Structure formats: C-alpha cells, structure tokens
Amino acid sequence: MGIMKEILFLAHRIPYPPDKGDKIRSFHILKYLTESYRVFLGAFVDDREDWRHAAKVRALCAETCLLPLPPLLGKLRSLVGLCNGAPLSVPYYFDRRMATWVEKLMVSRHVGAIVVFSSAMAQYAEKFSSLPRIIDFVDVDSDKWRQYAASKRWPGRWIYRREAERLLRFDRRIARTFDRALFVSQEEAELFARLAPESAARVMAMENGVDSGYFCASAEYPSPYPDDAEVMVFTGAMDYWANVDAVTWFAGEVFPEVRRRRPKAFFYVVGARPVGAVRALGGREGIVVTGKVPDVRPYLKHARLAVAPLRIARGVQNKVLEAMAMGRPVVASPAAMEGIQADPALVGVRVVERAPDWREAVLAFLETGGREGIGNREFVLERHSWEVSLARLGRLLEAV
Incomplete structure (x- = not known):
C-alpha cells in the first residue's frame, strides 16, 4: 500500500x-x-x-x-x-x-x-x-x-x-x-x-x-456450576432494558414449569451491572444472577443450553453467535434470531415465541444434555x- x-x-x-x-x-x-x-x-x-x-x-x-x-x-x-x-x-x-x-x-x-x-x-x-x-x-x-x-x-x-x-x-x-x-x-x-x-x-x-478462536469449547475450563446441575444460561449486559425484559419474562413464564418437571434445572443470568429487577430474580429457587464475571466462556461451555428470550431486539445478537460458536444448543425468540440466517435443518437451534413452546424446547435440550449443539459451531465458522x-x-x- x-x-x-x-x-x-x-x-x-x-x-x-x-x-x-x-x-x-x-x-x-x-x-x-x-x-x-x-x-x-x-x-x-x-x-x-x-x-x-x-x-x-x-x-x-x-x-x-x-x-x-x-x-x-x-x-x-x-x-x-x-x-x-x-x-x-x-x-x-x-x-x-x-x-x-x-x-x-x-x-x-x-x-x-x-x-x-x-x-x-x-x-x-x-x-x-x-x-x-x-x-x-x-x-x-x-x-x-x-x-x-x-x-x-x-x-x-x-x-x-x-x-x-x-x-x-x-x-x-x-x-x-x-x-x-x-x-x-x-x-x-x-x-x-x-x-x-x-x-x-x-x-x-x-x-x-465471532472470534471463533476465543469462543472455542475444546479449551479446558472448570465448571462454575454445581455438580449435576442442568443449566440454561443467558449472557449479556444486565442494565440493558431489552435484556432485563427478556430474563424477567423467562423467569416468570418459562422457568418455573421447567424447574417443576426437572428439579435439577438452573437458570443462570450472567452479565455485568444487573439492575434491581434482575438482582431480585436471584432470590428465586433455581435462579442465579452472577453479575460481572471474568470470563463468560466457562458459563457457556458447561451449560446444557443458552437461551435468548428477547422480545425487543435489533440486528444480530452476539450472545447467540457466541453460544453457537461454543457448540451449545440455543433456544431463541424470533427477534433474537432475526439477523442470523440459521438453516432450518440445524438441530441445535430452536426458534420459539409462545411460553408453552419455550418450555418444551428447553426441556427437550435438557433431556438430551445439549448434544445437538455440536453442529452450531460449524455453522458459525461458515457463515459468521x-x-x-x-x-x-x-x-x-x-x-x-
């Protein structure tokens, strides 16, 4: 040049x-x-x-x-x-x-x-x-x-x-x-x-x-979760209104029934600056609000699945791509997947909107242990x- x-x-x-x-x-x-x-x-x-x-x-x-x-x-x-x-x-x-x-x-x-x-x-x-x-x-x-x-x-x-x-x-x-x-x-x-x-x-x-070298599940990370916990994880800045709305809706409309049917299920909210409404969720049985963590990758690698129940969203959600790059299954709202052209045949992604469909999609991935997420990483490498x-x-x- x-x-x-x-x-x-x-x-x-x-x-x-x-x-x-x-x-x-x-x-x-x-x-x-x-x-x-x-x-x-x-x-x-x-x-x-x-x-x-x-x-x-x-x-x-x-x-x-x-x-x-x-x-x-x-x-x-x-x-x-x-x-x-x-x-x-x-x-x-x-x-x-x-x-x-x-x-x-x-x-x-x-x-x-x-x-x-x-x-x-x-x-x-x-x-x-x-x-x-x-x-x-x-x-x-x-x-x-x-x-x-x-x-x-x-x-x-x-x-x-x-x-x-x-x-x-x-x-x-x-x-x-x-x-x-x-x-x-x-x-x-x-x-x-x-x-x-x-x-x-x-x-x-x-x-x-996505920095696929950084978000790579083949690296070794100690699990931040209790033994035998069946974890679904949400990652993101927890002072952002759309994220706050997403996790409070999920905690109220989806998680209680999931927890009733699978008593080892946990919902982890991982992200900096949780506002009062988010911190309050941590007082509910099975819900953990971490606040800022030094590295989000262990939370993704050892989760059964990632959830993105955003009801208001714009563009591409990095949280979804990062979870996919780590080989995790993802259950997401249509708004969260709007900018990601996932193949309908991709078994590690479920796009759902109604609360009953959310519950069934989450329970299905918890039942299988998240094995379906393996193909998600290949999708990210090819497309993002x-x-x-x-x-x-x-x-x-x-x-x-």
Missing part, C-alpha cells in the same frame, strides 16, 4: 473491552483498520472501569481523543434536544472538546477518510463532505425506540415515540450525505432502505462475526467470520 493512509474513526463508546454487543463490533472494526491505516480515534468513556483499558486502545492508534461521559451528564445534555427538536441521542454525545479535536486533526493531518460508528457521532463528520465517509448505523435504532414506545406508558411512550421520529429524520439526513451506510444484517439494511428509499443505493449489510465481514469494509474504503 506504500505510505500508510490516515483515517478518522469516531465511536460513541471506547471500543474496548469487547464484552458487549456494540463494543465487540467497534473493537473488531478498529483492529481491522489499524492493520492498513494510521487510525485517529475519537470516542467517549461512559464507564469509569473502562479507563483502565485506555492505554491498550491508545497503543493501537496514531492518536486518540477519549473523553469522559458520565450517564447523568449525557442525560442533562439530552434536554437540549427537547428544546431544539433534535433527537435526544445527538446532544447526549455532543462535546465541544471532541468537535475541536476533530477540526484540528483535519487541519494538521492528511486524513483520507472517516468511518463513523453509530449515528450520534456523525455530527462531528458532517462538515467534512469532501472526504469519503462511511457510517455504521449497526441497527435501525429509530425502530427500536418505536418498539419501546409501544410497550411503555405515558410519558415514556411520548418520549420514545418522539425519539423514533426525530432519530429517523436525522439518520435519513446522514445517509443521504455519506458515501455508504452499513447495517449489521441484511434485514436491518432492507428495513432502513424502506424507511429511507432516497438512500437505498448507499445501504448495505456488514454482518457481525469477522475476516469475511470486515473485508467488505476494506473494499469500500478502497473504492470510495
């Missing part, structure tokens, strides 16, 4: 550690970009624990601008959106220091392209229309807010509905002016193309991958590789 090109990468959250959905994707994008470009990274840090990873991120980049963003401050900034008609997520992520850093960078360096991760960060790249710009929306977030509105009471319903409308308007503007708009699945790309037909030609999918997915981004950057 000769002299290494320079690129600006803007992300709404520091792309490390790759321990939750958006940070897994942004980290792999960052790592991929650093293989061919000198990368200038601008990102916010909204979790004080993540500052200890700043040195690792800086080591990957030519220069970084990492700014603190306590959630309370972000919410106060969002109030600006109520006054000026903007979607609340845009002022949430506005910081004059970030804007100044980007503007100075554009004057002092030879940045050849801009990659933006999440639409709220596009505000820092809008004025640089002479440069190739790629926006990774990841999901159609406006439709997520629309779904939230349908399940909330006033005033939450009004706020979420407003955010759905204003964010879609903002995202359509960004998609019209950027060179390419990426989404995590073909379904998400097609949905946005229908909502923003004027930009359909610029919209494409770039699917999530980061190398294949990110090569698409590389081709786009070379073409624009």
